[in-house]
Amino acid sequence: MSQPEFKYFPKIRKQLFTVVFGTETRAGKLFDIILLWAIVLSVLIVMLESVKEVRDSFDSWFFVAEWFFTGLFTIEYILRLVITAKPGKYAFSFFGIIDLLATLPTYLTLFVAGGSYLVVIRSIRLLRIFRILKLGRYLREASVLSNALVASRHKILVFLGAVFTLVMIMGTLMYMIEGGESGFTSIPRSIYWAIVTITTVGYGDIAPQTITGQAVASMLMLMGYAIIAVPTGIVTSEIATAEKNKKEMEQSKKNLEQSSGRSCTACGVKGHDEDAIYCKNCSAKL
Known part of the structure; x- marks a missing residue:
């Protein structure tokens, strides 16, 4: 300041x-x-x-x-x-x-x-x-991550919408299979169980008791592992793109600087200041 x-x-x-x-x-x-x-x-x-x-x-x-x-x-x-x-x-x-x-x-x-x-x-x-x-340079690197998250927001929203639809279907299905005797007293409570299961948290406060319910729960658990990898891949891809764009911008800026200014008569490199005496590439006198 x-x-x-x-x-x-x-x-x-x-x-x-x-x-x-x-x-x-x-x-x-x-x-x-x-x-x-x-x-x-x-x-x-x-x-x-x-x-x-x-x-x-x-x-x-x-x-x-x-x-x-x-x-x-x-x-x-x-x-x-x-x-x-x-x-x-x-x-x-x-x-x-x-x-x-x-x-x-x-x-x-x-x-x-x-x-x-x-x-x-x-x-x-x-x-x-x-x-x-x-440590300002670390804040600049953090901006790359934030830009990647912003760029992937639409994909993540679509992904969350698909997951929400899945847990609603699975929660309703478990409510029909298990019923209130096993703790699935309502569809919202069953959806809560589906969210806990698909995120692999597994509090254990509600658990299916029937063979059919346990089979559905097992399938949902395996799906949870696959689903967790999706947002990671989306963000990783956007981070790689952001890094690539950053390097391209830095390179274009460097090329622009080199294309302007005085040229060296020995090696032909451009981009020297007007008051420069020696070449920054070959050290020859300008």
Whole structure:
């Protein structure tokens, strides 16, 4: 994020902006690392508080720690608003909304019991680690996966429609075969059994008792293994296509760069800058 122009207290606000929003300086990186550890500790405290034995032993400590972290994150959020030239832009940005949500759950406990457990929302703030550790290239790779999922959405929807039709038919069939004596008390409950079976989860709360029902169940289980492979193949195919398109775009960009600019008289390679002295391919003098 580039430094904005400040109207009031420009020097102090610019220094704070560099520390709070930047990661290029030592102080900025240290600030973000401390912030990430505070987020991890606050989420860990909420998880431990949900354990009855631990909560009974350290209830007062949890109370103090939670309000300490909430106060810390509240001060941080207000500080970000103050040192930003356009507070509204930050407040309605992705991280701005997450930063606000990270402070609200504890205040919510003043009105709603159990609201403090919503502080696990703070874990989303750990996404800042991508900015701190310069992991932006992984986000670019993630875009390839998201593009593949978007491209395969129609095929996946057709697949889900076919699976839904199958479980409705099989659920209705099992309801007719087994009946309420075996736990298939209604068609919706039988459809639930078909979904659990075809996804190979198998809770075991409902099971066919007749030979015919067990035969149908066995067939549905085997179909489940085949069905699971379908969406995997669809997404894998789209990922390969997206990767191919990405490489083609990079190659076309490279070719475009090479086709423009100065040419080397020795090897004929193009794409040199106007102020270049030596060829980037054969090192001959231009």
